[in-house]
Amino acid sequence: MERRIDFSRERQMLCGRCDHRWRVNLEWIDRWEQGEETCPGCGMTCQHEDAPQVTVDPDDPALDDDRVARFFWYHTSTQADWPTRDFDPAAVLTPETRRVMGGEQRVSAWVARQRAKALHVGTYEAAVHNMLRRIRNQADQQSQFYLYRVRLMPSVVVRQGWLIDPSDFVGDVVLDEVCPPGVDVARYLNYHEDPGGLSLALGRDAIAGVQQVPVPLPDTWDGGWVRDAVAALEGVSGTVVPATGKPARLMRTSSLRAVLARELGASLAGRLPVNLQDQFASAAAFAEGEDPEQWARRTSGLFDLIDDPTRVLAALDQQDPREV
Structure with a gap:
């Protein structure tokens, strides 16, 4: 099921001091981040620790547990076979790299940590935003990106409620920390891509299948x-x-x-x-x-x-x- 795609939609803000909740447009958020706006409830600026932040819209349809598996979810990657069926993060390591890492025992521990990471999917808007952010911040301008539309297993168990973005400073999430036994998918508030939207942390077993296209499409032609x-x-x-x-x-x-x-x-x-x-x-x-x-x-x-x-x-x- 496709949801309405709207990069310019209004967002919900929630103040950490006075609990005031209100709706804003992206221009307001841009002015807020530059210190030109304040909380309508208490006058707090963006410089305070408990300053207002974007939050989940209570009308977001992905809050309905029964609908999560029916929606399409999206991901962008430079991997042409994401998510790799037989994921081997050590496959690209040279003998020299393995030596620098401390030998095979430490390489094996590193591989286990890599395999324990959750996958991330989100809205169409979040996937496109993530790709643009990577191009800007990670020198991926010349990389070929792919857009994936993700279908979840109909039987997935969704964690109750939603989490504040659990990613660490490099965007990683340990799957077992957000999806305890018996849970397949955890919703979280995405602050960085499609701010205020809900994204998912999940394992490979929660994904039924993916559709893929290169971006941009190879036959793009705007005659004008x-x-x-x-x-x-x-x-x-x-x-x-x-x-x-x-x-x-x-x-x-x-x-x-x-x-x-x-x-x-x-x-x-x-x-x-x-x-x-x-x-x-x-x-x-x-x-x-x-x-x-x-x-x-x-x-x-x-x-x-x-x-x-x-x-x-x-x-x-x-x-x-x-x-x-």
């Missing part, structure tokens, strides 16, 4: 924007040197084509929800020497993931589910 962007980029050449007080040998030059591509990407970013604009601009960065048409198609495809998900959802509908 892509054509105009390619024509504009192919019409410029040369380099531009920024005006700075640094010695010439320390100044970094950019091609006029790269400067124009940044402007074109920024123009698209400005049409997106405010909490995605910086991440999208980073994802749309133009690499020196990149083919203009390839860049324009990729950038347009990323934009469409947010602005009009219908094409990618239709592409997923055409894929046979892969059993996990």
